[in-house]
């Protein structure tokens with residue numbers, strides 16, 4: 001998912017380009033404004049964290065782009081390309097390392113396992 005900061009900063013094209021340059025395949029894509037209830041479901045695992053409210057407020061603050069990306073080991077490859085959650089700790093050369101400065105506005109979200117990929121595809125694409 002390209003988060004609202006990516007859309008606001010007009011970085012959609014540059015970030016998608018990186019996935020295509022890596023020869024990953026984008027097989028589904030859409031833009032939407034996430035309703036609060038959907039955001040709370042998406043980030044359910046963080047609901048007891050102190051940053052939960054600011055995370056939900058942020059992710060619902062503007063349009064996002066959600067995608068299904070395919071490729072060999074796509075989950076780990078994409079997560080490597082994105083870098084650590086905190087952009088100040090993310091390596092240069094990663095998306096968060098190159099473009100980010102803070103959380104929760106760290107530009108992108110990616111599924112961290114096959115289970116979460118299935119769950120998140122169901123939430124956004126209904127399949």
Ligand code: CMP
Nearest residue numbers: 046051055085103104105106108109110
């Ligand atoms: P994401 O990969 O979308 O998954 C959960 C999000 O929670 C994460 O990116 C960050 O945007 C946010 N997040 C994680 N840890 C913190 C934290 N300590 N403070 C604020 N936001 C956080």
